[in-house]
Amino acid sequence: MSHADAVRSYWEAAERRDWETFASLLCEDVAYRLPQTGETITGKRRYLRFNIELPGDWHITVHRVLAGEDEAASWVRAKVGDDQQDALTFFRFDAAGEISEITDFWPERYVAPARPDGVVDER
């Protein structure tokens, strides 16, 4: 399976709550990192539990997937009810083609600072 296909399967399996397929894509000592909180989750069993126990009826739409030799990136949109948020995720793969590292970013909306006159499009 290509790394791009593995990333698409990862998100599709998460969306279906198909944890068997989801787990099959991960190596045993997968590391999941959330740089915004400083949290790390290590190991397939713990990372599965983290996902299975995520609160809310969340749904994922995949926007873009890019892959390199031993890495990949995705941009997805997560919806919970009327709320939606983009997630940017960077993956690394081991020699067996399993996901060994996942780094997730969840940027939130913020109020734009002042910009130079006439630079930003009118809305």
Add this chain to the structure above:
Amino acid sequence: MSHADAVRSYWEAAERRDWETFASLLCEDVAYRLPQTGETITGKRRYLRFNIELPGDWHITVHRVLAGEDEAASWVRAKVGDDQQDALTFFRFDAAGEISEITDFWPERYVAPARPDGVVDER
């Protein structure tokens, strides 16, 4: 120039404040989007001005670059003094190989919510 090389040149030119090289990578009607604020900047001239007038003595370190057929993604770290922040950027390219679309995400730190017992690594 490969799309991955174009993205590396984009960040290196920004870091050097080499606006001529930076501009040469962009198509005339490039669109820059900041989904977190809802802002869009359209056109090479305005997008250049936006960058040239960004406040602060910012410095960019490139962590990862991935490229596909007509797109690319990067993960960079921006430092301004002692502050640092990750930026995740998705690029599209036109048929001439120029950057036609840039979508930038600037996730900020937040306090982790409660997690299931024993899932997150001790720090």
